[in-house]
Amino acid sequence: MQRCLSIIGLLATVLLTACSTTPELPSQPYLKSERSHLYALQQWSLEGRLALSAKQDSWSANMAWQHQVDNEQIKLSGPLGQGAVLIRLSKDQVVIDRGGKNVQTSAEPEQFIEQQLGMAVPIHSLRYWVVGLPEPGMAFFETAEGFKQGQWLIAYKEMQSVGKQIMPRKMTVMNGQLRLKVMVDEWSLNDIKAN
Known part of the structure; x- marks a missing residue:
């Protein structure tokens, strides 16, 4: 009887261990040197x-981001x-549409976003950072997890495979x-999809 209980206990432990969650893909390290080709990426979401x-404040939201050359949605x-x-962002214009007739436009995107949120968000740089790249034409310094550009520290906590590319998952x-x-749940790079 004692031996039977030991075997049942051992089986239960093995089954519980087998059911524990493991990530689908191992986290990939951030390597800036392997990312320069992504500047040529014309379209992603x-x-x-x-x-x-x-x-003074904090909030969270679900996000769907579509990028085309000089056009962010x-x-x-x-x-x-x-x-x-x-939020629609083109070269030097931002449009914020809250639904209905509540649409606002500005030719100064960074300042307008800060006015609306009460916080300065580097929206122009973010379009590069979110794919794991420094904004071109601006100095940056590499760090162990990413880079520092201007006053901002960008750290890639987890990367994921998207087709043949390695893209940020958590930053x-x-x-x-x-x-x-x-936190990116799903990437689409032109016709390459992964989640």
Whole structure:
């Protein structure tokens, strides 16, 4: 009887261990030297979540981001799509559409986003950072997990395979005032899809 209970206990332990969750793909390291070819990427999209926190405020949202050359479309929404906001960004113009007739436009995207959020978010740089690249034409310094550009530290906490590419899965962008966390659930690179 004692031996039977020991065997049942051992089997239960093995089964519980087998059921524990493991990531689908092992986390890949961030390597800037292997990313330069991504500057040529003309079109991509991602779906995921973001969390923004500053000393005075914090919030989180679901995010769907579509990128084409000189054209960004970022949809932010709460649970079940509530409170959706669509941000369209072209060369030097931003349009924020909160639905209905609540549409605002500005020729100064960075300042306008700061006005709307109450926090300075580097929206132009973010379009590069989210794919794991420094903004071109600006100095940057590599770090163990990413790079520092301007006043911002960009850290890639986890990378994932998307077709033949290695793309960010979890990243943090921060300066002394603000922390932005991005978690990408699904990437689409032209016709390459992965989640």
